[in-house]
Amino acid sequence: MAVTMADITKLRHLTSAGLMDCKKALAETDGDIEKAVEILRKKGQAIAAKREDREAAEGCVLAKNDGEFAAIVALKCETDFVAKNEGFVNLTKAILAAAVEAKAKSIDEVKEIELNGQKIADLIVQESGKTGEKMELGAYEYVEAPATIAYNHFGNKLATIVAFNKSVNEQACKNVAMQVAAMNPLAVDECDVAEEIKEKEIAVAIEKTKAEQVQKAVDAALKKAGINPAHVDSEDHMESNKAKGWITEEDVAKAKEIIATVSAEKAANLPEAMIQNIAKGRLGKFLKEVCLLNQEDVTSDDKKSVRETLKSIDPELKVISFKRVNLNVD
DSSP: OOOOHHHHHHHHHHHOOOHHHHHHHHHHTTTOHHHHHHHHHHTTOOSOOOOOOOOOSEEEEEEEEETTEEEEEEEEESOHHHHTOHHHHHHHHHHHHHHHHHTOOSHHHHHHOEETTEEHHHHHHHHHHHHTSOOEEEEEEEEESSEEEEEEOTTSSEEEEEEESSOOOHHHHHHHHHHHHHHOOSBSSGGGSOHHHHHHHHHHHHHHHHHHHHHHHHHHHHHHTTOOGGGSSSHHHHHHHHHTTSSOHHHHHHHHHHHHHHHHHHHTTOOHHHHHHHHHHHHHHHHHHHBGGGSBOTTOSSOOBHHHHHHHHOTTOOEEEEEEEESSOO
16 A cells, blocks of 8 residues: 555654654555554654544634533534635534534534524535535534533634533633643543553553663663664664765674674563563553643643642532544644
8 A cells, every 4th residue: 555645744743753754654554544653652753642633624613512511513624714714604603503502412413403494414515505615514522411611722723622520610610621622631531541542552662661671782782882873773874874984884784783683682681570660650651641630730830730720629520521623733
């Protein structure tokens, strides 16, 4: 399967890895984005695998809450020019208001709602005819709970909704919705993260830790032999640095022998307990980053976690769930 620039760009957004690293990973996985992310992370080339939002090209994203119900609607179009058009934004608002009033539970339900005597699906087709651009409902999310809050980010490209077990200070709740917008959590708390995800993270952490320990041993052996590890960290670098006169053919041969020998010896004698401990620490760091309540509160001046902030407001206050829709990259 041919690797496209669109896939490379998407993988780079998800991992922050280099273009060539992304290209090689995609080629290795036959274009499978998820597997490519794992490969890059295991190799340490991915800074952090981001959670992928619901995608769309352009459009308008808006959220609204009404007591115990809140929803987000994303109306897609082809260009930013149309997305900013007053008529297009007003149509999105009208669809959202109708969906919240009907307490719609799916995008298909939203399409069937009658608005001004027409089904919403037909209204979208009608608007598409006016602008000459393809339009469609790109996303619909909702939450239902004793209390809800909605947050619309400037520009109508990003919106969040959060469900709580009880009503408290509105600004405090809105701060949580802003946290979801800013930090893109994966789950409310650790118990909400699927075991499959945790197991995958542990596996990635173990492989990454092993690779790091092997690389440390290799680098130490290369330096001891008088070879700069940075000059021989890949076949391409070896050839390039040899051409520049920074290393000799003998250095390359010697480096390859050291890399092969030391890598095999170190890999066969890695301390399992240490590897497991480091991997568990990495899992803990991952869960802190992706769990809403574990994240550092972006509105706090004293680096409290979201959990600590909520507890200081009301010990009984709990976040039940949240949704986030983002049309463009973060």
